[in-house]
Amino acid sequence: MSVRPWMMGRPAAQGTAEHAAEAGGEFDMGELIMHHLADANELELPFVGALHLPTGWLLDAGPLGVIDLAPTKHVVLMGFAALLCVIFFLPLARTARKRREGKAPGGMGGAIEAVILYFRDEVVRRSIGHGADAYTPFILTLFFFVLSMNLLGLVPWGGSATGNLSVTAALAFCSFIVIEVSGMRGLGPRGYMRTIFFAPEGMSGLARAAMLMIFTPVELLGKLTKPFALTIRLFANMTAGHTLIFALGGLIFVFMNILAAAAGVAVASTLMGTAVMVLEVFVAFLQAYIFALLTSVFIGLIRHAH
Numbered sequence: 001m002s003v004r005p006w007m008m009g010r011p012a013a014q015g016t017a018e019h020a021a022e023a024g025g026e027f028d029m030g031e032l033i034m035h036h037l038a039d040a041n042e043l044e045l046p047f048v049g050a051l052h053l054p055t056g057w058l059l060d061a062g063p064l065g066v067i068d069l070a071p072t073k074h075v076v077l078m079g080f081a082a083l084l085c086v087i088f089f090l091p092l093a094r095t096a097r098k099r100r101e102g103k104a105p106g107g108m109g110g111a112i113e114a115v116i117l118y119f120r121d122e123v124v125r126r127s128i129g130h131g132a133d134a135y136t137p138f139i140l141t142l143f144f145f146v147l148s149m150n151l152l153g154l155v156p157w158g159g160s161a162t163g164n165l166s167v168t169a170a171l172a173f174c175s176f177i178v179i180e181v182s183g184m185r186g187l188g189p190r191g192y193m194r195t196i197f198f199a200p201e202g203m204s205g206l207a208r209a210a211m212l213m214i215f216t217p218v219e220l221l222g223k224l225t226k227p228f229a230l231t232i233r234l235f236a237n238m239t240a241g242h243t244l245i246f247a248l249g250g251l252i253f254v255f256m257n258i259l260a261a262a263a264g265v266a267v268a269s270t271l272m273g274t275a276v277m278v279l280e281v282f283v284a285f286l287q288a289y290i291f292a293l294l295t296s297v298f299i300g301l302i303r304h305a306h
Helices: 012-023 029-037 074-092 096-101 108-130 131-153 165-194 203-252 259-303
Strands: 041-047 048-054 059-062 066-068
Touching: 029 203, 041 074, 074 108, 074 131, 074 165, 096 108, 108 131, 108 259, 131 165, 131 259, 165 203, 165 259, 203 259
Parallel strands: none
Antiparallel strands: 041 048, 059 066
């Protein structure tokens, strides 16, 4: 969804309200919400205005058709989230030297070390078991990357890339690849195939064939539901929270022409919006944690399929 010219260079709510006033029409809350949630070819920056992103990066992929590789708002926000993680964690990595020297890191380094140790001991090792430490960097990367994108959605002029179904599906696909490859390495080719073509032990003949016909589609469907659950859970929670915040804020403009109710609605919607915003900060952390936790659980389940 492209950004309308009258929205450029200003907050979405302000642009929508001013346009409605100029046109003599009513405030469109749906357009306000979609302007924040939907992807676009423009990026709004504070004190700068709308930054037009390049377009027309088309790639002929043959049977797949023509693919547009031009960056969009959510792609830029994903890259910015990754850059923030690099900028934040590279200096903190130097604190590892203190640990080698027998000194405990302090300040932010100590806090992040506590988070990393918690994930390693209480999430990764408990979920995966033997050989879990090899997966700790991947799980931590998922957590902090998803958390960064979630928090960017709470910043003015920002947007939550995790409110895009394509983004959450791509993250879930990466987790799916790691999960299945972990199963292949942990169980071996024969053991991994048994996670697809499953029949209870001790059965043979027609009964075994019947069980294979029943359980094989179920097992295949079970493999696909894991990334589907990761995709929908993150997307739905982030989209719902942002929709609620903008709906509450939009009540101010809906009732702005009713002077008697405007003040009361403004105070009530501001208080409720603030409460929901605080809740959204908690949800941003919670959904990043759940995404990382479920990925760990799925890896542990397939590595110990017996």
